[in-house]
Each structure stands twice: as structure tokens, then as C-alpha cells.
Amino acid sequence: MPLLVYAETWDGKFKKPSFEAMTYAYELAKTTNDTVTAVVIGAAGDDELKRAGEYGCTKVLHANDAKYASFCPSAYTAVIADCATAENAKTIVFSQTYSGKSIAPRLAAKLKAGLVSGAIALPSSTQPFVVRKKCFSGKGFTDVQVSSDVKIIAVFPNAHHITTNTTALTIQVVNPAVADAQFNTKVNEVKKTSGKIVLTEADLVVSAGRGMKGPENWGMIEDLADALGAATACSKPVADMGWRPHHEHVGQTGITISPNLYIAIGISGAIQHLAGISSSKVIVVINSDKEAPFFKIADYGIVGDAFQIVPKLTEAVKQLKSSH
Amino acid sequence: MKFLVCISHVPDTTTKITFTPDGKAFNAAGVQFIINPYDEMALTRALELKEAQGGTVTVINVGPATTEPTLRKALAIGADDAIRVNAEPTDALFVAGEIAAVAKDAGYDIIMGGRESIDYNGCQVMGMVAEFLELPSVAIATKVDVSGTTATLEREIDGGKEIVSVNLPFVVSAQKDFAEPRIPNMRGIMSARTKPLKVVEPTVSLKPTASVAFQNPPPKSECKMISADNPEELIQLLHTEAKII
Ligand SMILES: Cc1cc2nc3c(=O)[nH]c(=O)nc-3n(C[C@H](O)[C@H](O)[C@H](O)COP(=O)(O)OP(=O)(O)OC[C@H]3O[C@@H](n4cnc5c(N)ncnc54)[C@H](O)[C@@H]3O)c2cc1C
Ligand SMILES: Nc1ncnc2c1ncn2[C@@H]1O[C@H](COP(=O)(O)O)[C@@H](O)[C@H]1O
Numbered sequence: 001m002p003l004l005v006y007a008e009t010w011d012g013k014f015k016k017p018s019f020e021a022m023t024y025a026y027e028l029a030k031t032t033n034d035t036v037t038a039v040v041i042g043a044a045g046d047d048e049l050k051r052a053g054e055y056g057c058t059k060v061l062h063a064n065d066a067k068y069a070s071f072c073p074s075a076y077t078a079v080i081a082d083c084a085t086a087e088n089a090k091t092i093v094f095s096q097t098y099s100g101k102s103i104a105p106r107l108a109a110k111l112k113a114g115l116v117s118g119a120i121a122l123p124s125s126t127q128p129f130v131v132r133k134k135c136f137s138g139k140g141f142t143d144v145q146v147s148s149d150v151k152i153i154a155v156f157p158n159a160h161h162i163t164t165n166t167t168a169l170t171i172q173v174v175n176p177a178v179a180d181a182q183f184n185t186k187v188n189e190v191k192k193t194s195g196k197i198v199l200t201e202a203d204l205v206v207s208a209g210r211g212m213k214g215p216e217n218w219g220m221i222e223d224l225a226d227a228l229g230a231a232t233a234c235s236k237p238v239a240d241m242g243w244r245p246h247h248e249h250v251g252q253t254g255i256t257i258s259p260n261l262y263i264a265i266g267i268s269g270a271i272q273h274l275a276g277i278s279s280s281k282v283i284v285v286i287n288s289d290k291e292a293p294f295f296k297i298a299d300y301g302i303v304g305d306a307f308q309i310v311p312k313l314t315e316a317v318k319q320l321k322s323s324h
Numbered sequence: 325m326k327f328l329v330c331i332s333h334v335p336d337t338t339t340k341i342t343f344t345p346d347g348k349a350f351n352a353a354g355v356q357f358i359i360n361p362y363d364e365m366a367l368t369r370a371l372e373l374k375e376a377q378g379g380t381v382t383v384i385n386v387g388p389a390t391t392e393p394t395l396r397k398a399l400a401i402g403a404d405d406a407i408r409v410n411a412e413p414t415d416a417l418f419v420a421g422e423i424a425a426v427a428k429d430a431g432y433d434i435i436m437g438g439r440e441s442i443d444y445n446g447c448q449v450m451g452m453v454a455e456f457l458e459l460p461s462v463a464i465a466t467k468v469d470v471s472g473t474t475a476t477l478e479r480e481i482d483g484g485k486e487i488v489s490v491n492l493p494f495v496v497s498a499q500k501d502f503a504e505p506r507i508p509n510m511r512g513i514m515s516a517r518t519k520p521l522k523v524v525e526p527t528v529s530l531k532p533t534a535s536v537a538f539q540n541p542p543p544k545s546e547c548k549m550i551s552a553d554n555p556e557e558l559i560q561l562l563h564t565e566a567k568i569i
Binding site: 010015071073074077096097098099101102103104105106107108109110112113114115116117118130133134135136137138139140141142143144145146147148184185186187188189190191192193198199200201203204228247253260261281282284285295296297298299300301302303304305308309312313315316317320 | 335337341343350415416417420439442443444445446447448449450451452453454455456458459460461462463464476479480481482483484485486487488489490491494500530531532533534535536537538539540541544545547548549550551552555556558559560561562563566568569
């Protein structure tokens with residue numbers, strides 16, 4: 001019985017969390033000698049679809065009809081349910097992205113399946129089927145036991161590594177019968193706000209606060225981010241003063257992220273700021289005030305002037321990268 | 325318009341989270357419970373729309389009798405009546421099944437809830453309710469406006485926003501910016517005591533998931549300080565020790 005993975009695309013390209021979900025599904029399938037089938041909905045070229053084979057999928061089911069051009073939760077759910085039935089898949093893997101959050105619960109209701117959302121590890125056992133997730137907004141973990149025949153796991157972005165496991169892949173176009181009535185939400189407009197690297201998906205994030213004194217000093221922040229291949233973020237006052245766009249603002253009133261690396265430069269570490277970033281894997285704090293509260297939750301810290309330190313870090317990153 | 329707002333009863337955001345010594349349950353002793361913050365935003369937006377266009381706002385919770393103060397608080401904020409489904413909310417599909425059973429054929433125009441409850445961080449119940457009732461759903465919405473029989477919503481997507489339109493009835497889950505919560509006034513608190521709170525028994529038996537163990541995250545290790553004279557060391561450590569670059 002194959003595992004099914006919903007492999008989300010954007011502009012015809014797989015999103016990074018889709019590779020995490022594929023890797024997760026592949027590793028889970030290996031324990032039971034099963035294969036992984038990816039479901040792709042919407043336009044994507046075969047060259048892109050073939051990449052699923054690099055991450056362990058043996059088959060892609062591609063619903064490429066023009067009616068799937070824009071996102072509709074109930075229609076997408078119907079497509080995935082149809083693929084699950086056709087493949088007789090009993091385990092379905094999602095990434096807990098915005099789309100995953102929109103469709104996985106609908107699919108769970110349709111298939112009467114138990115759903116573990118925001119899984120952070122492979123199942124610790126498959127009989128019984130137990131998966132770990134975060135709870136209480138990162139203040140705890142819980143092991144969820146799933147007893148239904150069909151099981152759905154939505155993997156927390158950045159929680160699972162991506163590895164290549166090249167396998168032979170077949171691509172099959174599917175066109176399940178989805179009633180017109182299922183196309184019941186209409187997208188009027190998509191407003192893309194992010195730069196090159198989408199902040200909510202970023203592995204590495206360089207963030208800066210009021211300590212940077214003014215918007216004219218963000219060049220060095222961007223240089224460091226570019227050298228690392230990181231996204232940029234900021235504290236709330238910085239966005240409020242118009243130094244940086246609001247979509248970069250992280251925290252209680254901004255967005256929540258959990259990258260592998262969060263570098264906070266000239267940010268004091270107010271509780272409302274920490275609410276948006278505290279589940280980052282490694283936190284680096286650079287602040288001229290050794291009493292700054294941010295150091296309490298940091299893994300690495302430098303007390304000093306950002307204006308001196310940041311350019312040196314950028315140089316060191318460039319050197320490291322050129323030596324590899 | 326008839327609104328149904330789903331209210332989850334959760335520990336206050338500042339609560340120190342602990343578990344029972346056997347690690348099998350959340351330790352609720354001495355914990356203050358509140359309306360899940362996202363649900364409070366949904367409730368406030370429902371009230372604003374009701375005030376502008378007329379209608380009723382019903383709140384619903386699936387939970388034991390101990391959640392009633394939370395429902396009374398929702399009534400104090402301005403809901404017209406409340407329903408409590410008398411059961412432990414241990415599984416999202418079960419909770420959604422109960423809410424759908426109450427909502428079925430009851431003629432609600434908009435069913436609102438939060439993007440996620442801050443205890444189990446499921447992000448599940450509202451989407452499940454929508455599928456059970458075969459209604460359209462918009463998840464993680466930052467805005468909703470209604471005009472006649474259609475609504476326009478703004479919702480978050482990775483790296484941006486999407487503007488979506490949908491016909492009533494539909495299900496929506498609220499994200500920050502949906503509405504600014506209100507503090508109940510004295511009159512609201514007084515009238516909440518006499519507003520109807522109906523208790524119904526559960527009708528669904530499906531419970532495909534259960535939390536079998538809990539743990540606090542391991543304590544954060546000490547922050548490693550690096551000299552400002554040698555910031556290059558940080559990059560070395562991130563490469564060789566943390567192995568993330
Ligand atoms: C209801 C509410 C919600 C909020 N939501 C958010 C939110 O979502 N996100 C958020 O970020 N904030 C939020 N805040 C604001 C929050 O409380 C803080 O005020 C804010 O995070 C501070 O931003 P900051 O750290 O950039 O600025 P500051 O607190 O002013 O800190 C600047 C830091 O820079 C350091 N510094 C100065 N010069 C240098 C230098 N040359 N080199 C290195 N370091 C230097 C200083 O030592 C200081 O620690 C919220 C507040 C409230 C009341
Ligand atoms: N026990 C419950 N009773 C009523 N509504 C609930 C309950 N649990 C969750 N909800 C609603 O569903 C939303 C999402 O919750 P969850 O799927 O648990 O993260 C919450 O914000 C509430 O609006």
C-alpha cells in the first residue's frame with residue numbers, strides 16, 4: 001500500500017516544505033516496505049514533477065486541469081480523497097503550511113481519519129501508531145496515538161530534514177470527477193509580499209530591531225542575509241516606523257516562524273517578540289547591552305556594537321562558503 | 325444573519341505549562357482558563373457584523389461543565405445564547421462532529437472559530453466542521469466582510485495574502501487582525517447570567533486520536549558567549565557545532 005503525500009506547488013514549482021513531506025513519507029514508507037505517491041494539483045511541468053523522484057516518490061498523480069489553477073479547499077480535498085482511494089493509501093502526509101491547514105482537516109473529516117497536525121518527528125511506533133507534536137504553543141510536546149484505518153500526518157515546516165533518495169518515477173495525469181459545487185471559494189487576488197525567500201518557509205532568518213538606528217543601515221543586514229541565503233525579519237517598532245515592510249514583522253502581533261537559525265540583531269527580546277520566534281532551533285543574539293533579555297533564550301550571544309560585528313560576520317560567511 | 329461561534333476553553337497565555345507526574349495529562353490545578361484568543365476575535369467580528377446588519381450570535385463549546393464560565397464570558401461580551409455539548413473534547417474529529425451535528429439544519433449563515441486553539445494547536449476543528457456540513461471554508465482569515473449573500477475575506481498564505489470570495493453559508497477560522505477583542509462591561513456581565521445556556525448530550529462516537537503522553541521541552545542550555553573582538557568564531561560554531569550553515 002503506497003503512502004500518499006500532498007506535494008504543494010507554487011508557480012509550478014514544488015515548495016520547500018513539499019520536499020520535507022516527501023522525505024518524511026519516504027522514510028516512513030521504508031519501515032514497512034511501501035512506496036510513496038505524490039499528489040500534485042495545478043499546473044506544473046514534467047521537468048519539475050520529475051524532481052519528486054529525487055526525494056523518494058515512485059509516482060506522481062497530477063491533477064492539472066485548468067479548473068485547479070487557483071486554490072479551493074473543498075475541491076482540492078476531493079481530488080486528494082479520490083487519489084487516496086484509487087491508490088488504496090492508508091497514510092497521507094501533508095506539510096503544515098497554510099494550504100495544508102486548509103485541506104488536511106477537511107480530508108480527515110471526509111475519510112474519517114485521525115489527523116496529527118504539526119508533527120515534528122516520524123512515528124515513534126506504527127503499531128500502535130504514535131506521532132509526536134508540539135502543544136501549548138511550544139511549551140510542551142505530546143504523543144498522539146492514531147487508531148483510525150486511514151491516518152493523516154501534517155509535518156511542521158522545518159521540523160524534518162530533506163534528503164535525496166533517487167527512485168524511478170512515473171507521472172500520471174488524473175482528472176477525478178469533482179462536482180462544480182465543490183469549487184465554492186473563489187480567489188480574487190493574490191498579494192505576494194515576500195522577497196526572494198519566503199519568511200515562513202525560511203531555514204535561516206536574519207532579523208533586526210531598533211538597535212539599527214534607521215532604515216539606511218539595513219544594507220548590512222541584507223548583506224548578511226544574502227551571504228547566508230537567509231530571509232530577513234524585524235521587530236514591531238521597526239515595521240511601525242516604516243523602516244521595514246510590515247510583512248517582515250515577527251512576534252505576537254506579527255507572524256510566527258520556526259527556522260533552524262534565527263539571528264537577532266539590536267532587538268531587546270521583549271516577550272511579545274519572543275512569542276513569534278521562540279521555537280527556532282538555534283538563536284543567536286547580537287546586542288550592545290549585556291543585560292538584554294534576549295540573551296536568556298539565546299544559544300549563542302555576542303555583546304557588542306552591531307555596526308562593527310555584522311560586516312565581519314558577513315565576511316566570515318563568505319569565506320566559509322568559498323572554502324567549501 | 326445567524327452566527328455560530330466555536331469557543332475553545334484554554335489555559336491563559338501566561339500559564340506555566342506542567343503535566344501530571346505520570347506524563348499522561350495536562351496539570352490543570354490552579355490554572356486560569358480563558359476564551360481561546362483567536363475565538364475571541366471571531367466572536368467580536370460576529371458581534372460587529374450583527375450590530376451592522378442584524379441577527380443573532382450563538383456560541384458553542386464542546387466540553388465538561390467546568391467550561392461554563394468561559395461560555396458565560398462569551399455571553400458577557402455580547403453573544404445572545406450558548407450551547408454546551410457535554411463531553412470531554414479529546415479529539416478534533418469528535419469535537420467537529422458534535423459541532424456539525426448541532427449546526428446541521430439550524431440555518432447558520434456563518435460558522436466562525438479560531439485558526440487554532442492555543443492548547444493543542446490543532447488547526448483542525450473548523451475545517452472538519454466545514455467538510456462535515458459540506459460548506460466552503462476559509463482558513464486563517466485576517467478579514468471578513470459580508471454584503472448580501474456573499475462575503476469577501478482576506479486570508480494568509482505563505483509569503484502573502486489572498487483575497488477570497490464565497491457565498492453564504494460558510495465556515496471561517498480567524499487569525500490576528502480579524503477584530504480587536506472587547507472588554508465586557510458591567511451590563512454585559514449582569515445580563516450574561518440570565519442568557520440561555522443550553523446543554524446537549526454528545527451524539528457522535530468517532531475518536532480516532534488521543535494524546536497518550538506529554539512532556540515539557542528540555543531546558544534551554546546556557547547561552548554560549550562569543551567575544552565581540554572575534555565574531556568570526558560564531559560562524560565557525562554555527563558551521564561545526566550547530567551544523568546549520
Ligand atoms: C500588545 C503588544 C504586542 C506587541 N507585539 C509585538 C510583536 O509582535 N513583535 C515585536 O517585535 N514587538 C511587539 N511588541 C513590542 C515589544 O514589546 C517591544 O517593544 C519591541 O519588540 C521592541 O523592539 P526592539 O527590540 O527592536 O527595540 P528596543 O526594545 O528599543 O531594543 C533595541 C535593542 O537594540 C540594542 N542596541 C542598540 N544599539 C545597538 C547597537 N549599536 N548594536 C547592537 N545592539 C544595539 C539595545 O541594547 C536594545 O536591546 C508588542 C507590544 C505590545 C504591548
Ligand atoms: N472543544 C471545542 N468546543 C468548541 N469549539 C472548539 C473546540 N475546540 C476547538 N474549537 C474551535 O476550533 C478552532 C480550532 O481549534 P483546534 O482545531 O483545536 O486548533 C478553535 O479556535 C475553536 O474555534
